[in-house]
Amino acid sequence: MTDISQSAAVPGTAPQRPAATLSARLARWLPRLVMAPSFLVVLIGVYLFIAWTLWISLSSSAMLPRYDFVGLEQYVRLWNTPRWHTAVINLFLFTGLFLGVTIALGLLMAILLDQNIRAEGVLRTVYLYPMALSFIVTGTAWKWVLNPELGVEKVVQSWGWDTFAFDWITRPETAIYCVVIAAVWQSTGFAMAIFLAGLRGIDSSIIKAAQIEGASLPRIYASIIVPLLRPAFLSVIVLLSYISIKSFDLVLALTNAGPGGSTEMPSTFMFAYTFQRNQMGVGAASAIMMLMTVAAIIIPYLYSELREDTHGH
Amino acid sequence: MATLDINRVRKAYGNLEVLKEVNISVGDGEFLVLLGPSGCGKSTLLNIIAGLEDITGGEVLIGNRVVNDLPPKDRDIAMVFQSYALYPTMTVRQNIEFGMKIRGIPAEERAKATNAAAEMLQMTGLLDRKPSQLSGGQRQRVAMGRAIVRHPDLFLFDEPLSNLDAKLRVDMRTEIKRLHQRLGTTIVYVTHDQIEAMTLATKVAVMKGGVVQHFGPPQEVYDRPANTYVARFVGSPAMNIIPGRLLASDGVPTVAFDTPQGEAVVRGVPLSAETAHRFAGRDVLVGIRPEHFGLDPCGTVPVGVDVVEPTGPDTLIVFAAGGTEVVARLEPFDAQVGRQERFSVKAEKVVLFDPATETRLD
Structure with missing residues (x-):
């Protein structure tokens, strides 16, 4: 830009001036033109509807x-x-267990894989592959695996252990743990990576230095x-919390919030109240509650990331 | 403090032999430098001494104790790494105390040892900083402090100065030498820098291709290199190796080589009568250090000056002899390219090599 305006100021180059400014203007506007449609879509599709939902909730x-x-x-x-209340309690229970187990298993697997093993x-x-599946597929598959009539319980009983019971998915007080199992299965590979x-x-x-000093593994x-x-932990925690919220x-695929609403989560609650139970205001209010929760996690994370960027790390 | 004996040590990765029958033995309080280009096996040898790599054959003794099967922590060693290997999440103090903590040394004693080491290395003000807040030289000091507080039998240094800039490298070199003089602990030091080897070592092992080429005091390695490889590797500019011949002489061993300006003759090179007799009239390689040439109107080496490189204290003259390029380091004089000069050679410093085996002739 400065080059062009400087050369334009030199008297001898005056005839070139209109062409230079035209291409310069194009160069200035082209990125904005290209970005405009997606910017518009995001503005309307995301932020306008956030504002609209906020209004509906009021x-x-x-x-x-x-x-x-x-x-x-x-x-x-x-x-x-x-x-x-059930949804909120489930959310905390689910998030806590899902994060804890996923991080523990993912870290353990990563450490084991890091020991210079063959076929790493x-x-x-193999471990990362579940991440490529949609949660719908995971949910459906695990619904069958956990189903007492079809899955693990049936298989073990057919081996001869008649009294074996694994019917968590049918019992309201344990069904939420089935959701945790399926979610952990899907996300552990990602945490591991x-x-x-x-x-x-x-x-x-x-x-090596620590080994020489006598520290055990x-x-x-x-x-x-x-x-x-620490940075890896931070990334995993933020991404998994966001997935869980x-x-x-x-x-929906695994339990459809059942049995008896026992696996209700804020997201399924929002969907049910807004679109099935004709209580749009309550649904919108629950959506705003979720947005606040996500923001409470994401904003400090983004803030620390951006601050590190400006510090040149 | 301890002696170190390396007896017929071999190391192989599958079919690839990286160490072949290495024998090195140093006494208590010596400073051993393993010198060689990258890939010569010097770092592997250091890792074997440390116990970080297992041994394929032979044995390593520290203080007359075979340590082949001892884990690193039981060998009573401390190691300083090229990358310093400081624990990034710990402060300098925690870094230094970590090893003592593991060995169960009480907090009071730990603090005392840390403070003493910090004082010795002049880093008392840095104890509460994290490694990321330190410069390269300061990190190096911390790594050395961490090694000192262990009071090991043996210090191992793995190219500790390679990551520093030239000026700092010289300062830290002096500091390591001072540390050795003060502590008197046996040190094994790996480097590819021959100046570090010369300045620090009491014994140098020059290595190439997993074989020790020459093991001895640095001055000996410099003056009487075991073969042409060592001769070329140690010293800068390198020793000139000029194809020439041993004259059938009258009892004074004499060598001659050709320059475009005529024949150069050097009388009185150090050679036993037996070897002189055996090689009389045959081709030999004549090794002459650049500083052993002198400008002398009555000199026996006729020279045509090809290149003049003044360095300040000396002037380097490049000329042709025996079909190779030869460098002479002379006191500064008014050197002119293309002019003919006559050089003398300090005959008693000349080293002869067998052209077939490239080993030194005595």
Whole structure:
């Protein structure tokens, strides 16, 4: 840009001036033109509807949107709904277990895979593969695996262990753990991949140094390597929490929020109240509650990431 | 403190032999430098001494104790790595104390040892920083401090100065030498830099292709290299190896080689009567260090100056002799390209090599 304006200022180059400014103007506008459609779609499809949902949550909308203002009435009604309480409790239970088990298993698998074993590439692909499936497929497959009439219980009983019982999916107090099992199965490989990448970045002479100092392998991992994986932990925690808060398809395919609403999650609650139970206002309020929860996790993460970027790391 | 004996040590990865029958033995308090280009097996040998790699054959003794099957922590060694290998999440103090903590040394003693080491290495002000906040030289100091507090029998250094800039490298070299003089601990030091080897070592092992080419005090390695490889590797500029011949002489061993300006004759090179007799009239390789030439109007080496390279304290003259390029390091003088000069040679410093085996003739 500066080059062009400078050359244009030189008297001898005056005839070139219109062409130069035209191409310069094009160069300036082309990126904006190319970006415009997607920007517009995101603006309307995401942010406009977030604003619209916020408005609906503050209105008395039921079956159809009604554009009035009733303050926080829908939020009060939401928090007085026992089913919403179940959803919130399930969310915390599910998130806690899902994160804990996925991280523990993923880290363990990454550490084991990092021991210079044979066929590592194949194993890595095998473990990562579930990530390529949609949650609908995972949910359907595990519905069959966990079904007492078709799956594990049936197989073990047919081997002769007649009293074997594994009917968690049919019991309201344990069904949520089935959702955890399926979600862990799908995401562990992903956590493993991130941890493995982190482990690969560690200078091997650090481990040698600790060995010479007499540290045992568990001690080396606990005192030196795992602390070094902090960025990997942060990424895994943020991404998995976000997956668990928006988990909708998995629950729908696996248990359809049942039995008896026992595996209700905020996302399924929102869907049911907005589109099936004609309580759009309550549904919108629950959606806004979810948005707040995600924002509470993502914003500090983005903030720390962006701050590191400006520090040139 | 301890002696170190390496007896017929071999190391192979499958069919690839990286160490072939290595024998090295140093006494208590010596400074052994393993010198060689990358891939010569020097780091492998160091890792074997440390116990980080297992041994294919032979034995390693530290203080007369065979350590082949001991894990690294029981060998009473401390190691300083090229990448420093500091624990990034710990402060300098935690880095230094980590090993002591594992060995169950009480906190009070740990602090005392850490402070003493910090004082010795002049890094008292750095103890609460993280490694990422330190410069390369400071990290190197921390790595050395971590090794010192262990009071090991043996210090191992794996190219500790390669990641530093030239100026700092010289300073840290002096510091390592001072540390050795102060602690008196046996040190094994790996490097590819022959100047580090010359300045630090009490014994040098020059390695190539998994074989020790020459093992001896640095001055001996410099003055009487065992073969042409060692002669060329140690010293900068390298020793000139000029194809020439041993004259059938009257009791004074004399060599001659050709320059485009005529025949050069050097009388009185060090050679036993027996070898002189055996090689009389045959071709030999004449090894002459650049600084052993002198400008001398009555000199016996006629020279045509090809290139002049003034370095300040010396002037390097490049000329042709015996079909190769020869470098002479002379006191600065008014050298002119193309002019003919006459050089003398310090005959007693000349080393002869057998052209067939390239080993030194005595």
